[in-house]
Amino acid sequence: MTRKSFPQQAALTTTTPCPPEKGGASSGNSESRAEWETLLTTQPRSTLKTHVVPAARGFAFEVKASSHFRIVDLHGQQVVDFMAWASPYSPSATCEHFSTSYTRYALGGLATPKVGECLYTNRDRKMFTLMDDTVKTHDLLYMACNPGFYERENQPGHRSCATNVAEAMEPWGMKHWSEVIDPFNVFQNTPYYTLKALNCSKPGDYLEMRAEMDVVCAVSSCPFEGEGFNGGKVTAVAVVLEIG
Numbered sequence: 001m002t003r004k005s006f007p008q009q010a011a012l013t014t015t016t017p018c019p020p021e022k023g024g025a026s027s028g029n030s031e032s033r034a035e036w037e038t039l040l041t042t043q044p045r046s047t048l049k050t051h052v053v054p055a056a057r058g059f060a061f062e063v064k065a066s067s068h069f070r071i072v073d074l075h076g077q078q079v080v081d082f083m084a085w086a087s088p089y090s091p092s093a094t095c096e097h098f099s100t101s102y103t104r105y106a107l108g109g110l111a112t113p114k115v116g117e118c119l120y121t122n123r124d125r126k127m128f129t130l131m132d133d134t135v136k137t138h139d140l141l142y143m144a145c146n147p148g149f150y151e152r153e154n155q156p157g158h159r160s161c162a163t164n165v166a167e168a169m170e171p172w173g174m175k176h177w178s179e180v181i182d183p184f185n186v187f188q189n190t191p192y193y194t195l196k197a198l199n200c201s202k203p204g205d206y207l208e209m210r211a212e213m214d215v216v217c218a219v220s221s222c223p224f225e226g227e228g229f230n231g232g233k234v235t236a237v238a239v240v241l242e243i244g
C-alpha cells in the first residue's frame with residue numbers, strides 16, 4: 001500500500017532513535033530513568049518534565065512551536081485519547097484545532113501516520129510532526145468515549161475521555177465535554193483497522209511529536225475497559241514535556 005508522502009520532510013524520517021540510558025547514569029539520581037524518559041530526539045537541548053496521568057484521568061498542557069513531547073504507555077495496552085487546539089484555546093467554533101479528517105486526507109485516507117508525517121488542523125495547517133513511534137498503530141476514526149456512550153452501554157456515570165479532557169481543559173476555559181473534538185487515539189488499534197492485535201502497545205512504548213505551532217493539548221487515559229480495550233484494565237500513562 002502507498003501513503004501520501006511529504007517529501008519536504010524527508011529529513012525527519014532519519015531521526016535517531018532515543019538510546020536507552022544506562023543504569024547509574026551521571027545524573028546523580030540513584031534511580032535510573034526509564035528509556036521513555038530519556039532525552040527526546042532533539043537532545044541535548046531538552047530539559048524535561050514528566051507528568052504521570054492517573055488511570056482514567058486527563059491532563060492538559062501547552063507546547064510551544066518546535067518543542068517535542070512524548071505520550072508514554074507506562075503499563076501497556078492503554079489507549080490515550082489526544083486532542084489539541086491552537087493557542088490560545090477558545091470555546092468559539094472559530095478556534096483552530098486538530099482535525100482527524102484533514103489528517104486522514106493528508107495521509108491518503110490511511111489510518112496511522114508514520115514518523116515524519118504530520119497531523120493537521122481544521123484549517124489545513126500542519127500542527128504536529130511525528131518524530132518517533134515505538135508502536136506504529138494508532139486510530140484516527142473513533143470518537144472520544146463520552147457520557148452518552150456509557151449510558152448506551154448501561155454504565156451511566158462512568159468516567160469518559162470527553163469528560164476527562166473537559167476537566168483538564170477547565171483552566172483554559174472549557175466548560176463542557178461537548179466542546180471536545182475528535183481525538184487522535186494514540187496506541188489504539190481499532191478492530192479490523194489494521195492487522196495488528198488489539199492493544200498491541202507494551203510497557204514503556206511511546207509516541208513522540210513536535211509541535212508545528214503553539215498549542216494547548218489534552219490527553220485522557222481511556223477509561224473504557226469493555227470488548228478487550230485497554231487490556232480490560234485501565235492504567236496510568238505519562239506525558240514527557242520539553243520545557244527548556
Ligand SMILES: [Zn+2]
Nearest residue numbers: 145161222223
Ligand atoms: Zn475513551
